[in-house]
Amino acid sequence: MKYIFAILILMLTASFPAIAQTSPAKATGTVEQEIVELEKKWNNAIQRQNEAGMAQFLADSYFLAVGVQGQPLQVVPRERWLENLKFYKIHSHSIDDIKVHVYGDTAVVLMLFTQKATVGRPPRDRSAQFLITDIWVKQQQGWRVTERHSSRPEQQPAPQPKP
Secondary structure, three states, rough: OOOHHHHHHHHHHHHHHHHHHOOOHHHOHHHHHHHHHHHHHHHHHOOOOOOOHHHEEEEEEEEEEEEEOOOEEEEEHHHHHHHHHHHEEEEEEEEEEEEEEEEOEEEEEEEEEEEEEOOOOOOEEEOEEEEEEEEEEEEOOOOEEEEEEEEEEOOOOOOOOOO
16 A cells, blocks of 8 residues: 555656646747737727627636725626726726736736726726736637736835935
């Protein structure tokens, strides 16, 4: 029995290098570029408030998670996000920096995103730079975003006075 257990451990240990090879270092630049292009198209569709076009970007399980200091995590499910899209007016936006890491059929996007926008009824200013994390999963229909996390980046520390 100990012999069988030792062989199982050896087999599992030997398989870790093969699993590790599916890390971002092995991902092709083509997939990363495809995800970057999807991010651009999706954000342009959001700006156009193209609710009908969202099906090509959003997984059925999509949700937005928003962190607000001093409050519980706010989770907005897909249907509510789509309903609110008509009240989300983006006047301008830019992707200031973007990093894509591909893990097989999953891609994780980290980006700094700046927008001039209003949201809600009555409209509230939502202009700022945001740190956004998107999780894309390759499904039968192609790449779909399953989760988005949005928060504000930390403020730069104030310069310290010289003694």
